[in-house]
Amino acid sequence: MATYSVKLICSLAGFLQLTLSFSSSLAEACRLKEVSDMACPFLEEPVDIEAQILRRNLRRERVIRPRLDVLSFPDDHLFERYRFSAQSIIHLNNILSPHIVHMTHRGHGLSSEQILCVALRFFANGSFLYNIGDSEHISKATICWAVRNVTLGLKRLLYTFVVFPSHRPTRLIKELFHRIAGFPGVIGCIDGTHIPIAAPSVNEGDYVNRKSFHSINVQIICDAAHIISNVEAKWPGSVHDSRMFHECTLSARFAHGESNGYLLGDRGYPCQPYLLTPYPDPGPQQHYNLAHCRTRARVEMTIGMLKARFQCLRRLRVTPDRACDIIVACAILHNIATIRGEQCPTQPVNDPDNDPDHPTDARDGRAVRDTICYLHF
Numbered sequence: 001m002a003t004y005s006v007k008l009i010c011s012l013a014g015f016l017q018l019t020l021s022f023s024s025s026l027a028e029a030c031r032l033k034e035v036s037d038m039a040c041p042f043l044e045e046p047v048d049i050e051a052q053i054l055r056r057n058l059r060r061e062r063v064i065r066p067r068l069d070v071l072s073f074p075d076d077h078l079f080e081r082y083r084f085s086a087q088s089i090i091h092l093n094n095i096l097s098p099h100i101v102h103m104t105h106r107g108h109g110l111s112s113e114q115i116l117c118v119a120l121r122f123f124a125n126g127s128f129l130y131n132i133g134d135s136e137h138i139s140k141a142t143i144c145w146a147v148r149n150v151t152l153g154l155k156r157l158l159y160t161f162v163v164f165p166s167h168r169p170t171r172l173i174k175e176l177f178h179r180i181a182g183f184p185g186v187i188g189c190i191d192g193t194h195i196p197i198a199a200p201s202v203n204e205g206d207y208v209n210r211k212s213f214h215s216i217n218v219q220i221i222c223d224a225a226h227i228i229s230n231v232e233a234k235w236p237g238s239v240h241d242s243r244m245f246h247e248c249t250l251s252a253r254f255a256h257g258e259s260n261g262y263l264l265g266d267r268g269y270p271c272q273p274y275l276l277t278p279y280p281d282p283g284p285q286q287h288y289n290l291a292h293c294r295t296r297a298r299v300e301m302t303i304g305m306l307k308a309r310f311q312c313l314r315r316l317r318v319t320p321d322r323a324c325d326i327i328v329a330c331a332i333l334h335n336i337a338t339i340r341g342e343q344c345p346t347q348p349v350n351d352p353d354n355d356p357d358h359p360t361d362a363r364d365g366r367a368v369r370d371t372i373c374y375l376h377f
Contacts, residue, residue, distance in 0.1 A: 070117045079343065082120040083309055083333075088340050092116055092333075099153030110138070110146065118143055119150035123330055126312030148322070154329040161335045164188070164221065164229040164250060165261065174261060176224035180298070181291040184376055187261030188221045188229055189299035190275070192241040192268065193307075195233075196315040197323045207320065209237030216316075216323055219244045220331075221263065222302040227335050233327040236320070241268040242359045245275070264296040271361035273368045280358070287377040288369075306334045308345045 070078065075085040082089065097112035110118075114136075121132050122143065129143045136143070165187040166173050177186035194215035200207055207214040215237035221230035232248050245251050245265075253259055254274040263275045271277045278292045279285045307313050310330040316323040337344075 070113070081124060082117060083124045083345075084120065084337065084342060088337070088342060089113070089117065089120070091340070092120075092336065095157065096150065096153045099156055100149045110142070114138075115146045116150055118146040120333075122147050123310045123312050123326070123333065126310075126314055126316075147326075151322075151325045151329045154332045155325060157332055158328060161332045161339075162228055162231055165259065166223045166227065166229050168223070170260060173223055177295055177298075180224065181294040182376065183264070183291045183295045184372065185262050186264055186295060187259065188223060188263050189296045190219065190221045190230075190245065190263050190265045190269070191296075191299040191303065192244060193218050193220060193303045194237055195313050195323065195327055197320060198315075198317045200320050203236070206236040206238050213237075216320060216327060217241070217244060218327055219248065220299060220303055220306075221250070222299050224298055225338065226298065226302045226305060227338050228302065228306070228331050231328060231331040233324045233331075240359075242270055245269060264292060264299075266296065267358045270359040271365035271369055273362070273364050275365070276369050276372070277361070277365075279369075279373075285373050285377070288373040291377060305344045306330065309334060309337065 070082070071086050071089065073086075078084060078086055078089065084092065093113045093116050096116060100115050101112045118132065118136055118138060121136065122129070125132075129140045129147075132138075133140045133143045138146075170187060173187050174185055178184060194209050194211070194213075194217055196213055196215050197207065199214045204214070207216070209215045209217065216233060217235045217237050217239050219230070219232035219235075219241070220228060222228050230248075230250055232244055235244050250259075254263075254272075259274065261274075265275050265277055267277055267280065269275055269277055276292070278289045282289045310333065312326065313330060316326060318326065
């Protein structure tokens with residue numbers, strides 16, 4: 001009986017202390033309310049002091065949703081959602097963690113591996129951010145931050161994984177291209193492709209391409225192994241393929257004789273001594289055109305693999321600058337996946353972005369083309 005009385009007294013004392021604390025807070029609120037009411041006519045946005053005090057005293061407990069252990073899933077599950085196996089995700093994390101690690105003193109901050117997987121999931125399916133957040137148990141704002149962080153981290157590695165003409169010796173590159181259809185001296189195939197984007201708020205008309213949708217026109221050069229050796233992702237959709245190549249630094253390198261070999265392009269480019277195009281009306285040159293077409297198909301296949309692997313490139317709902325960064329990041333990830341032997345999803349039917357405008361061929365370019373046709377075809 002005595003023990004029960006002591007417990008009852010302690011409970012009453014605690015309740016009395018809580019009541020006094022709440023009464024003092026309410027008294028403070030009333031006092032500040034009077035001051036606030038007196039100041040209200042002179043303030044643009046009056047603040048309800050009572051609500052602030054009550055919120056401070058009745059703060060809800062923060063709930064952290066459980067995070068996924070991505071590497072615990074089998075490789076086929078990871079490939080379907082992230083386009084990489086567990087070992088490749090670990091490899092990516094090792095090279096990217098210095099650039100994407102989130103320094104925080106909070107106990108529930110994302111690890112570099114979690115940040116990477118969030119971005120890979122966005123690149124792989126291109127879904128809305130809140131869909132990815134629901135799948136990964138992360139807020140939409142955190143998804144947006146993680147994608148941006150990984151994108152910028154990958155851009156730092158551009159000149160490590162995208163190298164022209166390739167990491168391989170030039171002689172081996174030419175030999176691999178020659179095995180396809182017997183075309184000599186080829187060190188790369190070039191083409192442009194349009195990546196759809198949301199209509200921008202600035203210079204909107206510049207991004208409308210010839211097919212009447214907003215896009216970024218991207219220049220891709222690849223080798224015979226489907227590895228991208230050059231990517232230019234900075235031009236609006238209205239810019240012609242030939243202008244993109246003329247303005248890029250690689251064109252100047254070819255013009256100054258710094259590269260020993262030929263690029264193969266379609267009729268959207270002018271025929272030049274270092275950029276060979278097919279004959280417009282082949283007669284006896286049909287064997288040349290056939291070998292040219294079969295060899296140049298490598299770049300169309302590479303673009304198809306890139307878009308199939310990273311579905312976000314079907315349409316980017318970001319500003320043009322951020323869209324260009326994401327395109328470059330996907331090109332780097334494509335090279336890493338190709339080098340590491342990752343499988344590629346089933347490719348859709350090729351829809352090459354053939355340009356109907358045919359620039360005028362250079363005379364010396366036609367002479368080089370005629371010589372190759374005479375000697376080899």
